[in-house]
Amino acid sequence: MATVALQNISKSFDDTQVLNNINLSIEDREFIVFVGPSGCGKTTLLRIIAGLEEASEGQIIIDGEDVSSAHPVDRGISMVFQSYALYPHLSVFENIAFPLRVAKVPEAELNQRVEHAANILQLTNRLQHKPGQLSGGQRQRVAIGRSIVRNPKVFLFDEPLSNLDAALRGDMRVELASLHQDLNATMIYVTHDQVEAMTMADKIVVINGGNVEQFGTPMELYHHPETQFVAGFIGQPNMNFISSTRTASTATNCSIKADGIGALTLPVSSCVGKEGDSLCLGIRPEDLSLTSSGQGFEMQVKVLERLGGSAIAYGTINSQVSGEQSFKAVLPGDVQVSPGQHIHLQVNPDKCHLFTSQGDAMHRLKAEV
Amino acid sequence: MIDKYSALEKLGLYTAIGIFLTFMLLPFVEMLLASLRPLTHLFRSPYQFWSDDMSLQAYSDIWVTVPKLPRYIFNSVFLASMTTLICMVFVVPAAYAYARFQFRGKAVSLALFLAVNMFAGAVLLIPLYKLLRGMGLLNTYWAMIIPGAAFLVPTGIYLLKSFLEKIPKELEEAAFVDGASRLYTLRRVILPLAVPGLIVVGVYSFIGAYAQQFLFAITFNQKRDYMPLPAGIFEFIGYQEVIWNQMMAASIIGILPVLFIFLFLQKFLMAGLTAGAVKS
Ligand SMILES: Nc1ncnc2c1ncn2[C@@H]1O[C@H](COP(=O)(O)OP(=O)(O)O)[C@@H](O)[C@H]1O
Ligand SMILES: [Mg+2]
Numbered sequence: 001m002a003t004v005a006l007q008n009i010s011k012s013f014d015d016t017q018v019l020n021n022i023n024l025s026i027e028d029r030e031f032i033v034f035v036g037p038s039g040c041g042k043t044t045l046l047r048i049i050a051g052l053e054e055a056s057e058g059q060i061i062i063d064g065e066d067v068s069s070a071h072p073v074d075r076g077i078s079m080v081f082q083s084y085a086l087y088p089h090l091s092v093f094e095n096i097a098f099p100l101r102v103a104k105v106p107e108a109e110l111n112q113r114v115e116h117a118a119n120i121l122q123l124t125n126r127l128q129h130k131p132g133q134l135s136g137g138q139r140q141r142v143a144i145g146r147s148i149v150r151n152p153k154v155f156l157f158d159e160p161l162s163n164l165d166a167a168l169r170g171d172m173r174v175e176l177a178s179l180h181q182d183l184n185a186t187m188i189y190v191t192h193d194q195v196e197a198m199t200m201a202d203k204i205v206v207i208n209g210g211n212v213e214q215f216g217t218p219m220e221l222y223h224h225p226e227t228q229f230v231a232g233f234i235g236q237p238n239m240n241f242i243s244s245t246r247t248a249s250t251a252t253n254c255s256i257k258a259d260g261i262g263a264l265t266l267p268v269s270s271c272v273g274k275e276g277d278s279l280c281l282g283i284r285p286e287d288l289s290l291t292s293s294g295q296g297f298e299m300q301v302k303v304l305e306r307l308g309g310s311a312i313a314y315g316t317i318n319s320q321v322s323g324e325q326s327f328k329a330v331l332p333g334d335v336q337v338s339p340g341q342h343i344h345l346q347v348n349p350d351k352c353h354l355f356t357s358q359g360d361a362m363h364r365l366k367a368e369v
Numbered sequence: 370m371i372d373k374y375s376a377l378e379k380l381g382l383y384t385a386i387g388i389f390l391t392f393m394l395l396p397f398v399e400m401l402l403a404s405l406r407p408l409t410h411l412f413r414s415p416y417q418f419w420s421d422d423m424s425l426q427a428y429s430d431i432w433v434t435v436p437k438l439p440r441y442i443f444n445s446v447f448l449a450s451m452t453t454l455i456c457m458v459f460v461v462p463a464a465y466a467y468a469r470f471q472f473r474g475k476a477v478s479l480a481l482f483l484a485v486n487m488f489a490g491a492v493l494l495i496p497l498y499k500l501l502r503g504m505g506l507l508n509t510y511w512a513m514i515i516p517g518a519a520f521l522v523p524t525g526i527y528l529l530k531s532f533l534e535k536i537p538k539e540l541e542e543a544a545f546v547d548g549a550s551r552l553y554t555l556r557r558v559i560l561p562l563a564v565p566g567l568i569v570v571g572v573y574s575f576i577g578a579y580a581q582q583f584l585f586a587i588t589f590n591q592k593r594d595y596m597p598l599p600a601g602i603f604e605f606i607g608y609q610e611v612i613w614n615q616m617m618a619a620s621i622i623g624i625l626p627v628l629f630i631f632l633f634l635q636k637f638l639m640a641g642l643t644a645g646a647v648k649s
Contacts, residue, residue, distance in 0.1 A: 050546060051546070052542055052545070052546065071548070072546040072547075073546075073547070073548035077546070078547070079543070079546045081539050081542070081543060083537065083539055085537065085539040085540050085543035087540060087557075087558055087562075088562065089561045089562055098547055098557075099547035099548060101557075102544075102547055102548045102549045102553065103548060146543075146547070150547070
């Protein structure tokens with residue numbers, strides 16, 4: 001039961017500004033994911049919310065109360081560290097019980113709460129083991145157990161899955177999502193992996209260079225990225241960007257000439273500017289479809305990744321500017337294409353994205369949501 | 370690591386180690402042999418490495434020649450233990466502070482601490498004597514314990530600091546987030562994890578205290594009842610002659626405690642002295 005609000009949070013270490021004026025308002029019981037490239041300030045922001053680091057400026061409000069200088073326990077948060085930070089000399093039981101021992105919880109209640117946490121996390125028959133005897137996934141669960149045993153209002157996770165192998169990561173994503181439903185708590189989750197962000201989040205905060213690029217639901221970010229950075233970051237495989245020039249525009253559309261693709265008219269608003277302005281066209285690889293030769297534009301396939309249900313073609317299209325430019329397309333799974341071959345693709349202008357040379361997106365009028 | 374030495378190089382290495390060990394250990398061997406020989410045969414020539422008249426006689430005679438010997442042995446162990454204890458009481462919090470906190474003068478004070486170690490204890494004997502006399506501590510156990518601990522604290526801080534620095538900071542942060550105070554975290558998380566480091570510093574202090582007590586004992590103490598073994602051994606030097614074989618026997622008994630501690634804990638010691646030398 002907790003709302004979290006960040007107001008004008010800035011942070012600098014010595015002379016380097018790491019976070020710039022961050023404002024966020026997180027609803028009760030939301031699963032929020034902070035996503036961004038390595039070094040963008042995600043961990044720092046999480047540590048500021050946790051109370052491990054002090055913001056240079058700004059306030060943190062939890063449940064309407066200013067906790068900017070409160071102790072982590074008084075903020076009602078708990079944190080799972082990237083390295084798990086388990087106490088290697090203590091058993092799983094004592095690791096999970098640690099916050100309760102600090103709080104001097106009576107023995108009977110302590111036992112009951114640790115067993116309850118162990119039950120949720122399927123650690124019941126591991127309670128007497130030391131962390132060193134556990135697998136990566138189990139250690140992860142112990143770290144989560146230590147954070148849920150205190151019944152905090154807000155859970156903070158710093159890249160909790162980054163040390164696990166791919167298969168386990170998939171399982172833990174599902175487990176964490178169901179844990180979120182069971183616990184009914186607000187969760188803030190940091191990752192650099194946009195797949196984790198898309199699959200787990202109620203809302204995603206995309207951070208880049210210490211700034212919030214965009215805050216919204218996964219599908220909002222997918223269909224309406226506000227900046228070229230968000231467009232390139234969200235979506236797998238990531239978006240193709242093609243340099244274009246404006247040829248004409250009205251209030252509801254914009255005609256462009258895209259390098260290597262040709263003339264397109266996109267239904268976007270606020271396409272202000274003059275003819276000849278350089279713009280950037282964005283096409284998601286999954287929004288392309290095959291067509292017969294003589295139509296659409298041509299792509300030379302260099303590598304084909306078959307995923308079964310679909311296949312990803314990596315290759316190049318012709319470019320007036322640079323000779324050729326790399327390009328990706330998602331094709332049907334059983335497509336008859338081999339590397340080196342040319343294919344013909346077409347694109348639906350309704351699905352395209354358009355960015356100014358500053359990287360700001362123009363609003364799409366025919367998007368799905 | 371792949372063994373990259375040729376046979377010839379290995380031979381050279383082992384020869385060098387052999388020569389080194391011979392120089393190091395020969396005095397001890399001679400000490401042992403001397404303690405086993407009858408006094409009259411000690412100086413016979415030609416030198417005999419092994420002879421038939423060797424016996425453990427000296428080991429039973431020493432208690433008669435120097436009746437206070439048990440007392441001296443007790444004093445030695447007691448002084449070294451107390452020195453170690455006091456040393457640890459100062460080293461643990463200081464090392465923790467140096468490992469974890471940023472404060473003004475951190476580097477300078479640490480360098481000063483180590484600079485103290487540059488002075489051999491002997492250089493400071495006269496100032497120390499004046500100090501202890503001023504405090505009325507001459508001819509007490511304290512006269513041998515306090516200077517002993519003072520000389521061991523700097524290196525102890527340095528050793529333990531490098532140990533504590535290897536304990537991940539996140540463990541402390543996790544405890545902090547869970548509401549633990551610094552002292553609680555120190556007691557329940559840091560110190561249990563630092564046990565190998567504490568053993569290293571403890572052993573280092575004990576051996577150091579054992580070795581240096583002689584100097585402090587003969588300068589700051591004249592009470593026979595407080596003398597440690599190295600000073601008590603003087604009593605084997607009589608007016609007429611030195612009872613060498615018994616003196617050697619008493620010396621061997623004297624180094625036994627250190628030897629045992631060292632043998633049992635050398636695994637920890639080797640790991641500890643190289644701690645922080647390589648990144649794990
Ligand atoms: N304690 C610190 N002192 C100085 N710089 C720091 C400190 N912590 C983080 N930084 C810097 O802040 C930036 C953001 O770091 P971090 O929040 O860890 O990024 P992320 O978690 O997104 O990878 C990095 O450039 C990092 O070097
Ligand atoms: Mg990080």
